[in-house]
Amino acid sequence: MKLLRDAWLIAAKDLRAWRRDRTGLLFGLLLPIALVTAMGFLAKVLYGGGGPMGRTDLWVADEDRSEASADLLAALRAAATVRVRPGPEAEPLSVEEVRRKVEDASAHHALIVPAGFGEELAAGGLPELRMIRDPGRRLEDTLVSLALVQAYMAISEGRSWPAMMGRQMEALGLEPEQAQAVVAASESVRALIERFLPGGDEEPEAGGAEGGAAAGTGFDMSAFLTGMVPVAAEDIQPPGRPKELGYMQAQSVSGMVVMMLMFGLVACGSTLIVEREKGTLTRLLAAPVSRDSILLGKLFFSAAVGLIQLSLLFAYGELLFDLATFRDPVTLLVLMLSLTAAVTGFGLLVAVLARTQKQAEGVSTILILVMSCLGGAWFPIQLFAVPTAVEVIMRLTLTHWAMTGFQNMFFHQKSWHDPATLPAVVVLWGFALAAFLAARAIYHRRLASAS
Amino acid sequence: MAADFQLEVEDLRFRYGSREAVAGVSFAVRPGEIFGFLGPNGAGKTTAISCVCGLLGGWQGAMRFGGETFRPDLRAADRRRIGLVPQDLAVYEELSGRENLLFFGRLVGLAGAELTAAVERALELTGLGERADDRVGSYSGGMKRRLNLAAGDLHRPSLLILDEPTVGVDPQSRNHIFAALERLRDQGRTLLYTTHYMEEAERLCDRIAVLDRGRLIGLGAAAELAEQAGVPGADLEQVFLRLTGHRLRDSA
Ligand SMILES: Nc1ncnc2c1ncn2[C@@H]1O[C@H](COP(=O)(O)OP(=O)(O)OP(=O)(O)O)[C@@H](O)[C@H]1O
Ligand SMILES: [Mg+2]
Numbered sequence: 001m002k003l004l005r006d007a008w009l010i011a012a013k014d015l016r017a018w019r020r021d022r023t024g025l026l027f028g029l030l031l032p033i034a035l036v037t038a039m040g041f042l043a044k045v046l047y048g049g050g051g052p053m054g055r056t057d058l059w060v061a062d063e064d065r066s067e068a069s070a071d072l073l074a075a076l077r078a079a080a081t082v083r084v085r086p087g088p089e090a091e092p093l094s095v096e097e098v099r100r101k102v103e104d105a106s107a108h109h110a111l112i113v114p115a116g117f118g119e120e121l122a123a124g125g126l127p128e129l130r131m132i133r134d135p136g137r138r139l140e141d142t143l144v145s146l147a148l149v150q151a152y153m154a155i156s157e158g159r160s161w162p163a164m165m166g167r168q169m170e171a172l173g174l175e176p177e178q179a180q181a182v183v184a185a186s187e188s189v190r191a192l193i194e195r196f197l198p199g200g201d202e203e204p205e206a207g208g209a210e211g212g213a214a215a216g217t218g219f220d221m222s223a224f225l226t227g228m229v230p231v232a233a234e235d236i237q238p239p240g241r242p243k244e245l246g247y248m249q250a251q252s253v254s255g256m257v258v259m260m261l262m263f264g265l266v267a268c269g270s271t272l273i274v275e276r277e278k279g280t281l282t283r284l285l286a287a288p289v290s291r292d293s294i295l296l297g298k299l300f301f302s303a304a305v306g307l308i309q310l311s312l313l314f315a316y317g318e319l320l321f322d323l324a325t326f327r328d329p330v331t332l333l334v335l336m337l338s339l340t341a342a343v344t345g346f347g348l349l350v351a352v353l354a355r356t357q358k359q360a361e362g363v364s365t366i367l368i369l370v371m372s373c374l375g376g377a378w379f380p381i382q383l384f385a386v387p388t389a390v391e392v393i394m395r396l397t398l399t400h401w402a403m404t405g406f407q408n409m410f411f412h413q414k415s416w417h418d419p420a421t422l423p424a425v426v427v428l429w430g431f432a433l434a435a436f437l438a439a440r441a442i443y444h445r446r447l448a449s450a451s
Numbered sequence: 452m453a454a455d456f457q458l459e460v461e462d463l464r465f466r467y468g469s470r471e472a473v474a475g476v477s478f479a480v481r482p483g484e485i486f487g488f489l490g491p492n493g494a495g496k497t498t499a500i501s502c503v504c505g506l507l508g509g510w511q512g513a514m515r516f517g518g519e520t521f522r523p524d525l526r527a528a529d530r531r532r533i534g535l536v537p538q539d540l541a542v543y544e545e546l547s548g549r550e551n552l553l554f555f556g557r558l559v560g561l562a563g564a565e566l567t568a569a570v571e572r573a574l575e576l577t578g579l580g581e582r583a584d585d586r587v588g589s590y591s592g593g594m595k596r597r598l599n600l601a602a603g604d605l606h607r608p609s610l611l612i613l614d615e616p617t618v619g620v621d622p623q624s625r626n627h628i629f630a631a632l633e634r635l636r637d638q639g640r641t642l643l644y645t646t647h648y649m650e651e652a653e654r655l656c657d658r659i660a661v662l663d664r665g666r667l668i669g670l671g672a673a674a675e676l677a678e679q680a681g682v683p684g685a686d687l688e689q690v691f692l693r694l695t696g697h698r699l700r701d702s703a
Contacts, residue, residue: 280541282541283535286505288527288559290527
């Protein structure tokens, strides 16, 4: 009984302290709430309503300009997995223009409808389409393939289904005669279906979402679908990029690096609070050194740790994944410095604002997780169609700019002064500068008010 | 008057928000003396010292050092004239004793042979011996106290301020610290010394200032204080209670 009573005494004391500890509450309650809210909201925005997955951009150049090609584009616009660019009202682009877009990485898939497409389709053939694509965008490739199959079926009103099946059979190794037999069989099945379904309102391949699941069983849905629609693919990728490097991989490696750096450097900045709590700050303040030197010391400490951490993580990532990390050392260094500066600024800001070490930990954890999520460190949020408000918030996070910089370096093989990367570098330094100045002002005000 | 006093404090006032912790305190420390700061908890000793060390800005009043205006809160060079041994242990537990001393030595501007000599002298003062290269986290309370003291005196400042340097240590460590302080006095160093222990103050201090509720309520050598308090010949403990122990006096 005494044991239980004593235990309760201790527990009650701890509960009382916990209730008084706003940071503890923040950490224990608000963090999960914030995360659930952010994730739930995002999931709603990303996956709600608009189909099983987000839409990906598909650029088109229509060389045929026939009724059939217009139908194909209209069908693609109706597809759930792609967003056809340019829009229906905008000026159409030429083949050269869309190719340039893929080359400079402002597009990853460009569909070309060759001249003669309509005629051949009317003749019952399977006219070939052309695709200029970035082979590293595998996820998007699946989305585009799904949309193409859907659109192709829609415009041929199912007539090309047998021919498409035949193509696949041949590709899978059937003799042409056998394939012919399958085609004939498919024809009769189609005729049968049409008789019983006069509306002919078929839902082709609605199981797009199962594509991923099927892939898990060893059957590559994406390859199967791509095979059904005759597309001549032309791959364009920067010469320096490792063949195996996919967009998602580059994204997740950079993302984890960016997130872990934030955790690491907030801990560095927090040593300022630890010194205050342990009393050693008294010694530093009484020493004949300027107040700024103390803050600057923390800045250097944090920056040094940041650069060491980044170097180690990238070296590790390189060993593990073959990212060609050190292909462009200058760009790597510029990005590392910019990111370290921005995150150091963030850490110092947390350190001068927080009253206690625990508070710093709690607040920064929430901020880091939310920023990581919104900035694309967890998954490529930038590929999804999000409302303007979310887009604006995304761009306010330093993670977004860090991710932009690293994706441009790793995946698009761009240098730090490329027009696509330079803004990220500038914004990161802007973050850094603003954070340093704010941290310094708050630090001095706190010292003056002496608490 | 420049040579008569080292540190002069005139009508010093400091408030934390609305609480006036130091409410008009004046005193002056003579070169080569040990000046005692006595007072019950919350009297304002640490606050007054913090103003003198430059830890707190925004105080009112005037300070002079060697006859010149003294603004330790604004000028780093002024802070160098003072060495502080804080009331709370202020050493890095993750570092060794020697590393701590090296760091604090560099912080006050020592380098090269001067730094090495200062650290050796400090290690001798602390009596850490072969533990000098162990992590401070593994030291006993007394060892940490001694290190805390030595870290404030590395550059032999004109005025060494000690805020309760003997709190929570055993008699051996206390005697060690005492011996060290007496040695400093014999070298002609000037010390400002805060304590709750009357016998410490009586034994060490040339003059004593008694603080209570932010005000100075007595100043002088122990015997003078006894006369001021109207109990001539009494020991400091009695004088102190006479001066500060309101309730006791009321009930007597
Ligand atoms: N940071 C602070 N914020 C607000 N009030 C403070 C702060 N530090 C001290 N005080 C108050 O100022 C008064 C003087 O405190 P101070 O620490 O200077 O006393 P002290 O004489 O050093 O006491 P002790 O013997 O306990 O060390 C006390 O009432 C204390 O509560
Ligand atoms: Mg005190």
